[in-house]
Amino acid sequence: MGEALGGLKRTLMCGEVRENNVSQKITLMGWVQRNRKLGGLQFIDLRDRTGIMQIVFGEAINAEAFEKAKDVRPEYCIAVTGEVVLREAPNHNMPTGLVELKCESLKILSESDTPPIYIKEGLDAAESIRLKYRYLDLRRPDMQRIFMIRNRISKSVRDYLDDNNFLEVETPMLTKSTPEGARDYLVPSRNYPGMFYALPQSPQIFKQLLMVSGFDRYYQIVKCFRDEDLRANRQPEFTQIDLEMSFVEQEDVIKMNEGLIAHVFKEVAGVDVKLPIKRMTFKDAMEKYGSDKPDLRFEMEITNITEDVKDMDFVVFKSAIEAGGSVRALCLKGGADLGRKPIDKLGEFVKTYKAKGLAWIQLKEDGVKSSIAKFLTDDVTNSIVKTMGAEVGDAIFIVADKNSVVFQSLGALRLELAKQFDLIKDKNEFNFTWITEFPLFEYDEEEGRYHAAHHPFTSPMDEDLDMLETNPGEVRSKAYDLVLNGEELGGGSIRIHDSNLQQRMFKALGFTEESAQERFGFLIDAFKFGPPPHGGLAFGLDRMVMFLAGTENIKDVITFPKNQNAYCYLSEAPNIADEKQLQELGISINVKEK
């Protein structure tokens, strides 16, 4: 069915042929994009990774090849040899459009059934079909472009880090279950039946051990695993650009990673990232944008109007303020003309973020219109308008509640307004910000105790050390996230390297000495032997590819992704296992009927 190459060598790639190849005899190999008959000739568009080239067959060029070409169908894999000539009818829309190849010899390397999906740019087939026939989906030029970008990112990351004396070091995949964080994937052991390894959620502990070992600068582009319910844009296995440095403070890590990002974005996309990247504290980010990953491609800051409304006789505002909360607002330029229906929808929207409601003021040409008109005096209105910097034509949206609810709901509303009113002007902008001074702890109301906001090895800020025992909720950490266009691109921290401080940290997290030892034993032990000051960061490679390839679907940047249920349509994994093997592992299936 398929002819052999028989020593035939490809001499160029399809997308590379240009006018300077005219009158050369070349050999191309690839897939038939289309095959048409025209004026007694046969024209095949031949496709490979680099592009498409027109091949022409004719009785007068080579009769045998011409006859064979007539039967060639889309997605056949073929090899063609012939002379490059100028096209009579050039196509200026394709890079190879000025030339064509006059085919003197055709080999059909393999035939193809009619593909169940059409191989072209911008396909919109059902996801399950795309994933089942992923090998065909990946033939689409836009998919190939994504993986060429992914390759370019990885290579430029490695080049930069290698130039900066980082060592690529591999860490284990079969490791111990990590005590905090998401659910681990388990791997049953055969040597120790009934016991399990865990796949790593990140190489965190191992990279810290490598610093204890004196490797000084480590990096790895590494698969990580989380057995979580898959929200959109999550995959059970994902890839991190993971790095760690010794003898550094926060400034050093930030500077190194700014250099990395600038290098990668320049190499891959020709984008000049302006350095230094701006910074914002977690507190500012929450107060101004209601998010620890603010999208700064548009203005619209959240403004505190508690002072302006504190004397209003409006129970919703009053009770929020009295309970220690606040009243804050967003100003939508040109929002004065919004009708009742869209405004009501915005009210519904904020309720999904636990806000009790959304008050609003419209500054129309003919006066003020408001959902809280009967509580507003002119003085209060003027005061709010002034604080907000609002003008005639604008709308003001107000939430009153405890601060966490105010921030979350107004932060979400801010993004929603940007979407609805197209506030992001430059779609190609890459707007970076470091978020710093994260809280060290998060309070878990259900369990009534503090959790580590990042992980228990994150260093508190020196200024806040005294509050570790007395006021843990206020302690800030040496943690930092790099945010790009409202998404977290990466994050890290300076780690604790002082074992006394680590003990205080464990205590604050509610660990006894025993339970800390049980859970983090080998790291605690390692830190008894002269650990260096160290810190690091991990970027989500998948997300970085999404940004640089301009896609919002994580499945587009992973060759063989799983669906929302972590199922692979292609290989049909997971699957049943051999009973004998399960016996060796000391486990048995125990599925309850539903």
Added chain:
Amino acid sequence: MGEALGGLKRTLMCGEVRENNVSQKITLMGWVQRNRKLGGLQFIDLRDRTGIMQIVFGEAINAEAFEKAKDVRPEYCIAVTGEVVLREAPNHNMPTGLVELKCESLKILSESDTPPIYIKEGLDAAESIRLKYRYLDLRRPDMQRIFMIRNRISKSVRDYLDDNNFLEVETPMLTKSTPEGARDYLVPSRNYPGMFYALPQSPQIFKQLLMVSGFDRYYQIVKCFRDEDLRANRQPEFTQIDLEMSFVEQEDVIKMNEGLIAHVFKEVAGVDVKLPIKRMTFKDAMEKYGSDKPDLRFEMEITNITEDVKDMDFVVFKSAIEAGGSVRALCLKGGADLGRKPIDKLGEFVKTYKAKGLAWIQLKEDGVKSSIAKFLTDDVTNSIVKTMGAEVGDAIFIVADKNSVVFQSLGALRLELAKQFDLIKDKNEFNFTWITEFPLFEYDEEEGRYHAAHHPFTSPMDEDLDMLETNPGEVRSKAYDLVLNGEELGGGSIRIHDSNLQQRMFKALGFTEESAQERFGFLIDAFKFGPPPHGGLAFGLDRMVMFLAGTENIKDVITFPKNQNAYCYLSEAPNIADEKQLQELGISINVKEK
């Protein structure tokens, strides 16, 4: 307990300081190798990844630092600042030996307990202790050197392949159980309780799918997993340099990989690999060296003496020949003086390879001595000696049996003699050979059927296609291994891309259409859509590091290896799992009492 850096920056690495730094003020950071008192001064050897630098403390240099330095113990992590000066007593044995740093300021970044293993070159502590305190074991300069070599290999592999238009593409870790080969590690699924993913033994099927997708050239440095009983130099997880190319034949893959090897060995070790690398067929390798991975650093070929002995009245030889076997021998130069005891030991040695015994002839100054003297005529002896090219002073060792036993036992004896008599003269030699024309099938006597010698996608040689059904045992394949100093460094093959041929192959392997579809379904399906001719290769990265680092223990080249039982002394993995999590996975522990 530990001082903070407080903005202090390292300006040089310990191993970098030279005479041209004299009179500069520098800051170094690292670990205390030793601390000694001498002539009213305190001398600390400070160590980091790059080497060791002498730091001197004195009352007159800086009294405060001098006082502090007195209490510093080995493996404390410290930072020192001061001026570089020439040493009064230079040490020409270390790269920094002409200079020292006069310490004006000392920070103790962290203290250290007395380490349970000594941090020095060439340690010989018990393996379990080394692995339990791996983070200290990895501080040893010789271990750090290994991982710097490993990093250098990976980087130069990536550089070469990137220059040759290979794309680094990641393939899934959570995949479907592979039907042939070693035992998979399983990963229970939570979304489909009672079902399992498998960790990949290699990305074989996925890389072939990527070729079907038109990625053209793929590579990946990737973790692979095999749940096998761990022989020496095996680890449950290991790393492959995996690559695949489209539109190629065996010559193209071999040439590309010779270029890769030459690049890596030059970059990493300054070794010039002479290209092209010599080649040998599997048949020649077996007949001459009794191995498909012959060590060619020394001569000593196996010689067939069946013709010479066929008329001897010796039942052992006779019956072997009559049964279709052969009589073959090795000649040990200078072996005539060997005493009876060492010769008897060699006899025992070959018995472990199923040989029934070892006949021998010693060509002594004063005549022939032999274990089979009573069967030897002068004519036969002369004939053997001539065929062997033996001289007075040599010994000839003979095995008669079926060929597989003759090859295996004499191949092993050849290596044993090389070891005992130190036949490998140049220990630094890198002797490469390609082994080609491997058998396509292996006959499984237990199951009474043929198995794929490599995997079922390996292409038969064109010349042997006709024998696929009639004489499968004789069919050779387009498979090739790269052998270095008697070890397999890598191997691969040209794959079948013709679906008719693939069907014939499955049939020859005893698969029905149904069972082939069940096991290899998605690859078979993919090959219906114009698969390109393709082939590839995988190198064992761990083994490559072992060669270039000069170690024979695979644990030395893996940061956190497991022991023979796949147990990690450091993290104590595997471990028990949470009962609730097992319930979610639909499995329960079912360990039988022994």
